[in-house]
Amino acid sequence: MELNRKSDKPLYKQIEDIIINKIKDGILKPGKALPSERELGKELEVSRLTVRKAIQELEQKGILYKIQGKGTFVNDRKKAGEHGNKIGVISHLYKGVFMEILEGIEEGLESESYEYLLRNSQNDYKKEENIIQAMKEEGVSGFIISPVEDQKDSNVIFNLKAEGYPIVLIDRKLNYCETDCVLSDNIDGGFKATEYLIKLGHSRIAFLTYEFRKTSSVRDRIKGYRYALKLNQLELDERLLFSYNKDLSREEKNKILYNFIKENKPTAIIGVHNDVALDVVKMCRANNISIPEDISIICFDNTDIVRHLEVPLTTLVQDARKIGYDAAKLIVKKINSQEETGIMNQIYHPVKLIERNSCKSILQKNEK
The missing domain is CATH 1.10.10.10 (Winged helix-like DNA-binding domain superfamily/Winged helix DNA-binding domain)
Incomplete structure (x- = not known):
């Protein structure tokens, strides 16, 4: 030591x-x-x-x-945690995909003798720490957690595991702490989005994210993007892998994204999630850039807003409800288990591509 x-x-x-x-x-x-x-x-x-x-x-x-x-x-948390029938559910946001995950959690717990406490960390690791401590004091028997993006030096989830609390992570996993998790197959999702655009003739494909890229879901989507380019013998132009600050003003975002497109000339853009795609859509509106005539857009997360834009976006859809359902069943199984098996469950759900009107083929007639 x-x-x-x-x-x-x-x-x-x-x-x-x-x-x-x-x-x-x-x-x-x-x-x-x-x-x-x-x-x-x-x-x-x-x-x-x-x-x-x-x-x-x-x-x-x-x-x-x-x-x-x-x-x-x-x-021995196995004994100490047997006193309650509450499960702590912590999300880093209360919108979009998580609301579907929550429906799945509710469905999964419907036939079980457990209720859940729901809290929002607002993607703040300090709030996440405080919520976990408060839930422990309220006597929860286990946790379903969608961790905040930037854990900084927080060991709170690691400590929970060390204490013996049953934990299931959803949406993303942590590098420093191996635990049970239920996720989308984000590598395959990144691959499907890129492969789809390549088949439409695109080779200048940009992948846009917000600045923080350490989140496992973001990293995996980028891995899938890289793999699809490599498999199709397209060289990755690192300039097309672009990040920007999500807290910028609308005017600043429009300027940065417009300059990015002007300088790097992508013909298609993959948004790591719908918020990024919406930033691109708003920039296009402000600069009279036509979707998909001038640029094609595809993104993750099939939210209401991207489905009902003037040009509905092609999206990668996560089976969010099933993620929540499986997470609920898994946490109950872990809480009720009398022995620690040492087996870690990592459940991956496939993503599905839904084609709409935001992507254009640029193949020449003789190439089709």
């Missing part, structure tokens, strides 16, 4: 991480006693007060517990 004394992270927080990692790796098992504060302080070359602060923090989180005169032990 080593501490980084040059880090901005407080020493007691680093000690928390060390203990949690030992629990995750199975070195410290439920019911097992930790070394004494004196022993830990000596091993880590820190004061007992620093060790005590770390242990107190982990006690408050339910990861450790003390028995007077015996020591500090790793909590």
Whole structure:
């Protein structure tokens, strides 16, 4: 065990991480006693007060517990979590696809003896942390979570897993924490969108996202885009993989997107989700660019708004209701399971392309 004394992270927080990692790796098992504060302080070359602060923090989180005169032990969340019939459902937004996912969760829990608490993190990792802590205090037995995009240095979901809480992630997964999840096959979705445009004769295909690209769903859609280009022997022009700030004003977005099209001359655009596609549509309106005559557009998420535009958009549709249903059934199964099997479930649902009026073939007659 080593501490980084040059880090901005407080020493007691680093000690928390060390203990949690030992629990995750199975070195410290439920019911097992930790070394004494004196022993830990000596091993880590820190004061007992620093060790005590770390242990107190982990006690408050339910990861450790003390028995007077015996020591500090790793909590067994399997037993501690058996007291309630509530499931915490946390989303990073309350619109579009998630509302369909929620319908699926409700359907999945209909025949079960569980109710759910619903909260919105508003894509803010601090709010996500606070919501999870509050739900733990309310006695939830497990969590269905659509994690925020930017987890920064948050370990809250990792800590939940270390504590033994059943967790199912929906819509996206986390690099630093392997857990059960129910997702769309976003790699295949990115591939289908790109392949569709290639078959219409497009080779200058842009892929547009907002600036933060670390989200697993975004990364996977880009992987599918790259793979389709490679399979069709089209060289990727990195300039066509474009990101911009979602918080810019409408005027600023219009200017950036117009300049991007003018400079890079794509004939087709894939929007990573419908918000990006709508930004492009609004820019086209402002600059008298015709869809699909001047540029073709396809996007993920089959929301009402993209279906009812003056030129309805071709979209990639997620089976959102089934994602919610499967997540509900999986979390109930995990909560009711008497033993930890060690098996991690990752369920991927296919996406479907719905063709509308926003994409144009640019093949010459003799190529068709």
